[in-house]
Amino acid sequence: MRRSRRKLVIDLALCAAIVAYALPPTVDPSVNNPQATLAGALLLPVLLAPVLLRRRYPLGAALVFALGCVISGIPTFAQFRLVVAVPVAVLVLFPLATRASRAPALVGFAVVAGGLVFVGATESVVHGASGAASMAAFAFPFCLVVFGAGRIVASRERVARELTERAEQLRRQREATAALAVEIDHERLAADLDLAVRSRLEEMIELASSDAYDTEAARARFARIEQLGRDALDRMRTLLGLLRTVDRGARAPRPTLQQLDALLADARAGGRVIDVEIEGRHRPLPAGIELAAYRTLQHALVAVAGTHDQPATVHLRYHPDRLELEVDGPQLSSSGASAAVMAARERILALGGSFSADSPTPDRCTLRALLPALPLHA
Secondary structure: OHHHHHHHHHHHHHHHHHHHHHHHHHHOOOOOOOOOOHHHHHHHHHHHHHHHHOOOOHHHHHHHHHHHHHHOOOOOOOEOOHHHHHHHHHHHHHHHHHHOOHHHHHHHHHHHHHHHHHHHHOEOOOOOHHHHHHHHHHHHHHHHHHHHHHHHHHHHHHHHHHHHHHHHHHHHHHHHHHHHHHHHHHHHHHHHHHHHHHHHHHHHHHHHOOOOOOHHHHHHHHHHHHHHHHHHHHHHHHHHHHHHHHOOOOOOOOOOHHHHHHHHHHHHOOOOOEEEEEEOOOOOOOHHHHHHHHHHHHHHHHHEOOOOOOOEEEEEEEOOOEEEEEEEEEEOOOHHHHHHHHHHHHHHHHOOOEEEEEEEEOOEEEEEEEEEOOOOOO
16 A cells, blocks of 8 residues: 555655646747747646556556547647657657557557657647658657567566566475475384284284293293383383474364365465265265374365366265275476375375376376275274
């Protein structure tokens, strides 16, 4: 709001400066203006209206300028107004070249140049056909220089915006990759914990269930059981410590499929087009399954794109004894996408599910996951 007010103050100051500079010679009959009239002086500010419109409506300002070139000549159409028309043309042309797209900018350029030619044809200093020709010879190169400078500035600003947007995309990608790396670490640590405990417990159970009753053998078995138990406990403490370190500060409630709409809204916020198909009736599932399903969809949406021509599709199917997830869309080839697929696979396999990633076409991929999902009983 303050910035827009500051721009308005600047434009008003420019108008005041032009009036202060141009008004004395335009009302003095002895200064190149033998046909000066009071009406002509009162209508001269019409040429200043485009200055106030040039920032928000550049093409409209060009049209108002051309109209002002006609109205400001009333009633004699032989008044000295070149001193106002030229600086206003500069002020209108530059934002027109920097802000408008190519077609409107070219239309505005032609309109402004035409307005200056009309002023030359009806100007007390260069009046008549020769005046129009002289003004055309001056106006077109003059307008072309100002317009070209504006287009160069616009091109540089566009490149700067693209670089800024690219840097922001890279920053978000780095953050997403870091988050995915944390997820992969979680899954690997969980798998290590499962392997460490399961193998030792299986050996302990086998030793404890032996039918040998020899005293020495029994002592050896129990000593081995004690050693395995201590090793398993130490390993669990180590891995749990790592999990706590990686997950420190994450105290928010674990997401579930109830937040699927919010997840899709975040994915669509970047301009992607994503369709959703849900088959079967939603039912509450075990917390681990809900979290795994949500995270798998989150990872999958990092690995696929979605456009109006090729939208991504999310299929969620509730079967009596399992939950099926399928995400299909244009394939993204990046380290972040590869890490996302790896994280999804690790999470699904850790819960005894199945995961596949196929490419029906070179530029499209389909990710499928099956999770055991027996309903919760009341």
